Amino acid sequence: MAQRRLPKPRDLAPLIRFKRPQLNGKTHRLEAALTIEDLRRIAKRRTPKAAFDYTEGAAEAEISLARARQAFQDIEFHPQILRDVSSIDTSLDVLGGRCALPFGIAPTGFTRMMQTEGEFAGAAAAGDAGIPFALSTMGTASVEDVARANPTGRNWFHLYMWKDRDRSMALVERAANAGFDTLLVTVDVPVAGARLRDQRNGMTIPPALTARTVIHAITRYGWWIDFLTTEPLAFASLDRWSGTVAELLDTMFDPTVTYHDLSWIKDQWPGKLVVKGVQSVEDAKRVAELGVDGIILSNHGGRQLDRAPIPFHLLPDVVREVGNDTEVHLDTGIMNGADVVASLALGAKFTLIGRAYLYGLMAGGREGVDRAIGILASQIERTMRLLGVRAIGELDPSHVTQLERLIPRVDRSYRPRK
Numbered sequence: 001m002a003q004r005r006l007p008k009p010r011d012l013a014p015l016i017r018f019k020r021p022q023l024n025g026k027t028h029r030l031e032a033a034l035t036i037e038d039l040r041r042i043a044k045r046r047t048p049k050a051a052f053d054y055t056e057g058a059a060e061a062e063i064s065l066a067r068a069r070q071a072f073q074d075i076e077f078h079p080q081i082l083r084d085v086s087s088i089d090t091s092l093d094v095l096g097g098r099c100a101l102p103f104g105i106a107p108t109g110f111t112r113m114m115q116t117e118g119e120f121a122g123a124a125a126a127g128d129a130g131i132p133f134a135l136s137t138m139g140t141a142s143v144e145d146v147a148r149a150n151p152t153g154r155n156w157f158h159l160y161m162w163k164d165r166d167r168s169m170a171l172v173e174r175a176a177n178a179g180f181d182t183l184l185v186t187v188d189v190p191v192a193g194a195r196l197r198d199q200r201n202g203m204t205i206p207p208a209l210t211a212r213t214v215i216h217a218i219t220r221y222g223w224w225i226d227f228l229t230t231e232p233l234a235f236a237s238l239d240r241w242s243g244t245v246a247e248l249l250d251t252m253f254d255p256t257v258t259y260h261d262l263s264w265i266k267d268q269w270p271g272k273l274v275v276k277g278v279q280s281v282e283d284a285k286r287v288a289e290l291g292v293d294g295i296i297l298s299n300h301g302g303r304q305l306d307r308a309p310i311p312f313h314l315l316p317d318v319v320r321e322v323g324n325d326t327e328v329h330l331d332t333g334i335m336n337g338a339d340v341v342a343s344l345a346l347g348a349k350f351t352l353i354g355r356a357y358l359y360g361l362m363a364g365g366r367e368g369v370d371r372a373i374g375i376l377a378s379q380i381e382r383t384m385r386l387l388g389v390r391a392i393g394e395l396d397p398s399h400v401t402q403l404e405r406l407i408p409r410v411d412r413s414y415r416p417r418k
């Protein structure tokens with residue numbers, strides 16, 4: 001039996017470490033967030049339901065997104081021991097430029113609806129972190145505004161080809177003039193996916209003040225104050241729209257776009273060209289044959305075809321087929337820096353984050369985006385060190401095993417389609 005005694009003040013003194021209280025509520029909140037999931041929880045508390053669901057939601061039963069995240073969880077890392085990892089380098093060359101970290105910010109529409117600082121926060125934070133920022137055609141800041149927010153960093157522009165080709169290309173020309181160095185052409189939206197959360201919420205752009213939204217807004221007054229006291233929310237590159245997102249997409253987007261149009265765009269764009277939304281080995285080969293600079297394996301964060309292939313599973317086959325001549329990037333489901341490291345180990349050249357950045361934005365504007373980037377960066381560094389890897393180029397498939405679950409039963413590595 002242990003002998004008990006009363007503690008003496010000199011025993012207690014070394015244990016007492018009262019922290020100076022953090023008086024800034026936002027900083028306090030963000031410092032307490034250790035993961036992207038933590039940021040997500042803060043974001044949910046602070047953002048009106050329609051805007052939060054628009055961001056977080058995916059298509060139909062949201063199976064694609066859940067599977068993509070599961071695929072990252074279903075990996076095993078294989079560390080190499082006894083290596084000096086006292087200093088490591090997370091930087092790499094991507095599409096002709098240097099990036100400080102192996103991920104960039106994916107294009108997202110209506111970003112100022114999530115939090116009023118929107119693309120301004122994203123572009124400025126990306127610039128300061130030394131990573132690229134991609135602006136969406138459906139963005140709520142203009143190409144010129146983004147160039148001003150991120151004057152020394154890399155800006156990429158994302159194009160949805162819409163029915164009015166001349167207007168699409170006029171926009172692309174503006175992006176080139178504003179110094180955007182890369183064009184991402186998204187090819188997985190011939191029509192809009194069924195975002196059921198948006199339909200259930202009656203989501204319109206901008207959000208409507210119905211009785212339900214007003215009641216729900218009571219605990220999210222900060223968002224509404226920002227929304228009502230800053231520049232009105234509008235598409236920077238499109239006309240005003242007062243319908244639902246799906247109606248807008250279906251009215252604008254051109255389901256007749258084909259490979260021929262890609263070549264046509266390529267002839268007009270002076271910078272690097274990347275095709276976003278590739279989802280099979282066959283299409284990756286066809287796109288690569290057009291001589292594009294990169295492809296992004298992506299199912300649009302699960303927002304288009306539900307039960308689409310998991311990009312992370314396609315990765316090894318696609319890299320084997322086209323990776324020597326074309327950069328293979330990946331997105332969908334990344335919530336942790338370890339997901340990024342696993343993707344690089346299996347051959348991805350680069351990754352993009354959508355929701356991980358938007359959760360940060362909704363949790364705390366610019367500071368929240370900084371926090372999201374910081375969390376992912378520290379997870380990447382720690383994972384690399386624990387794997388015994390000092391530079392991105394040292395990562396290879398021997399560092400990762402995909403544990404078998406949700407792996408296709410038939411070998412689909414290459415079957416030409418009729």
Ligand SMILES: Cc1cc2nc3c(=O)[nH]c(=O)nc-3n(C[C@H](O)[C@H](O)[C@H](O)COP(=O)(O)O)c2cc1C
Pocket residue numbers: 054055056106107108109136137138158186276298299300301302303331332333334352353354355356358
């Ligand atoms: C709210 C939201 C809006 C998006 N808007 C666009 C868009 O306008 N164009 C596009 O190509 N992709 C868009 N995406 C898809 C992202 O570029 C990216 O592919 C996806 O978010 C990656 O998955 P993750 O969110 O799991 O990281 C959007 C994604 C979200 C979450």
